[in-house]
Amino acid sequence: AQSVSQHNHHVILSEAASLELGCNYSYGGTVNLFWYVQYPGQHLQLLLKYFSGDPLVKGIKGFEAEFIKSKFSFNLRKPSVQWSDTAEYFCAVNARWNNDMRFGAGTRLTVKP
Amino acid sequence: DAGVTQSPTHLIKTRGQQVTLRCSPKSGHDTVSWYQQALGQGPQFIFQYYEEEERQRGNFPDRFSGHQFPNYSSELNVNALLLGDSALYLCASRAGTPSYNEQFFGPGTRLTVL
Numbered sequence: 326a327q328s329v330s331q332h333n334h335h336v337i338l339s340e341a342a343s344l345e346l347g348c349n350y351s352y353g354g355t356v357n358l359f360w361y362v363q364y365p366g367q368h369l370q371l372l373l374k375y376f377s378g379d380p381l382v383k384g385i386k387g388f389e390a391e392f393i394k395s396k397f398s399f400n401l402r403k404p405s406v407q408w409s410d411t412a413e414y415f416c417a418v419n420a421r422w423n424n425d426m427r428f429g430a431g432t433r434l435t436v437k438p
Numbered sequence: 439d440a441g442v443t444q445s446p447t448h449l450i451k452t453r454g455q456q457v458t459l460r461c462s463p464k465s466g467h468d469t470v471s472w473y474q475q476a477l478g479q480g481p482q483f484i485f486q487y488y489e490e491e492e493r494q495r496g497n498f499p500d501r502f503s504g505h506q507f508p509n510y511s512s513e514l515n516v517n518a519l520l521l522g523d524s525a526l527y528l529c530a531s532r533a534g535t536p537s538y539n540e541q542f543f544g545p546g547t548r549l550t551v552l
Contacts, residue, residue, distance in 0.1 A: 329480070357537050368442075369481070369528070369543040376538050415480050424471065424494050424537050428480030 327352040329418050331429035338406050339437050346401040346432050348416030355421040358399040360390055361428075363413045372414075375399065376421075386410070408438045440465070442544035444529050450550045451519050459514040459547045463531030469493075470512040471541065472504060473528040481528055487512050488535050516549075524551045 332347035350356065360372040373384025380392040390401045399416060413433050419426040443462045451457050463470050469488045473481035483496035487506035501517045510531075516523055526546040532539045 361543075368545050369530075371540055374538070374540075417480070419537050421537070424486050424535060425483045425496055426471075426481075426537070426541075427483070430478070430480050 327356075327418055327420065327425070327427045329416055329427050329429040331414075331416055331432050333432045334430070335433045335435070337435045337437065340408055341405050342436075344401070344403040344406045344410070344434070346414055346416075346434070348399045348401065348429060350397050350399065350416075350418045350427075352397075352418065352420060356418050357421060358390075358392060359417040359426070360384065360388070360399075360401050361415045361417060363415070363431075365412065369415070372401070406434075406436045408436050410434060411436045442467075442529055442531050442542050444527075444544040444547050446547060447545070448548045448550075450552060452552050453519055453521060455519050455551075456515065456517045457519060457549060459516075459527050459529075459549070461512045461514070461529030461531075461544060463510050463512070463529075464542050467531035467533050467542070468510045469532045469535050470506060470510065471530045471532075472512070472514045473530065474498075474523075475526040475528055475546070477525070484514070486535075493535060519551045521551050524549060 330349045358375040361369045375382045383389045415431045416429040471486040472484040475481040485495040490506045503515045506512045528546045529544045530541045532541045
């Protein structure tokens with residue numbers, strides 16, 4: 326069965342620090358990969374997604390993620406975080422032709438001004 | 439564009455009762471999925487509706503059932519409520535069933551079972 330692991334439960338950074346949030350999944354077939362963000366008091370929204378092609382995908386607000394197939398990983402990065410990036414971040418995966426999307430437990434990011 | 443809307447916002451029920459949650463998809467979307475998000479966890483897929491039929495189901499018991507109406511809105515019904523059903527229930531919609539079409543989430547319904 327598919328599963329998603331997010332390594333960090335809570336990350337605290339100062340503004341301008343670089344961010345990397347880990348995500349690993351277990352599934353042997355072709356997958357679609359996603360990062361969602363939930364800002365305080367707001368809905369879940371899509372940050373970026375990977376289906377095929379260039380394994381380095383760019384999303385909104387300066388975020389990017391790299392799909393490393395050999396490591397079953399899809400880590401989220403941002404070179405310089407801002408206070409407004411404070412939010413909960415969820416990694417998600419589904420098998421290519423399956424809509425059963427599996428989410429990780431989430432990583433809470435706190436950015437100190 | 440109102441986006442995905444859900445009602446009610448909060449709900450308190452007691453064990454053994456039944457509950458119905460409602461979802462209106464984003465304009466132009468015809469596929470609705472439901473998720474359960476327990477405190478401190480990521481959302482868990484319950485099921486997906488398209489063309490008024492349940493197309494796919496996650497690992498949830500039959501106590502969880504749903505319906506989709508001709509206007510694409512959807513209901514989630516949970517029977518014989520258990521304490522463990524306390525969670526945030528999220529509705530998400532997309533255009534068509536392909537998983538590469540972006541899925542938009544609603545604000546959720548917070549269900550508390552006492």
